[in-house]
Amino acid sequence: MDQAPGSPQEPQDAHGLPSCYRHPGRDTGIRCTRCERPICPDCMVSASVGFQCPECVRTGSGTGHGPTANQPRTVAGGTIVADSFLVTKILVAINVAVFVVVLALRDRFVAETDLIGYAFSPQLNAVVGVADGEWYRLLTSTFLHQEVSHILFNMVSLWFLGRLVEPALGRSRFIAVYLLSGLGGSTLAYLIAAPNQPSLGASGAIFGLMGAFAVLARRVNLDMRPVIAILALSLLLTFTREGISWEGHIGGLVVGALVTLGLVYAPREHRTLVQVGTCALVLLATVGIVVARTVSLT
Structure with missing residues (x-):
């Protein structure tokens, strides 16, 4: 999703789309x-x-004043940086590192960190779960994988989507979307799924990035047909494959889309206030749902 200049010689794809002049090979x-x-x-x-392109902004084509007036910004108002995929790399590294810990410590570590609403754990010989005060499970479970195929699929998806979404949002906003999406997926699973049904994986956060990308694509007027097709296929697999926590996928997708809507459509004059407010409201909503579900279970 990036590319090229407006002359008859500029590179084009088979459909006639030019390539970004700063990133040859990315059609736009x-x-x-x-x-x-x-x-x-x-x-x-x-x-x-x-x-505008970064070079037109950097050369002073804008009308602002002061040292930061012409600083290049993402569509969500984030700072454009040299390594625009740094957070994506860090998130992949964290997931892989946790997977290595799982391989070393095995079932006991998983039993202490996966998403459980309320259940008796044979491994720990105790009652465990979010409803028992272990709220950290809502987040730790989103970095947890047990099978090679599971983490491989999720990390490839994270790498692909992260390289699309992170540069368009900026680092801090990308982190907010990722973590809130993962939390939103865990929250919906906690609310709907059986309290003794364990779940784990980064899928909720990754579906949140799908929702974020859909909003971004609409914001910059990209062709929505491929985006809709990818979403439809992902949802089809979610509801037709066994062993999938559809609640986590849907929760992440909805939260990712909602947060990104607040980030990219915030009015420029109150952008930061609206963006922070959006994230705070989503966080408060998840906390409220978790509290209500906990009361119902205990």
């Missing part, structure tokens, strides 16, 4: 409103009308 239908060169989501800087 968006152009800088000043120089008219093709730009991808990584390179889009929000302007009063449309988007």
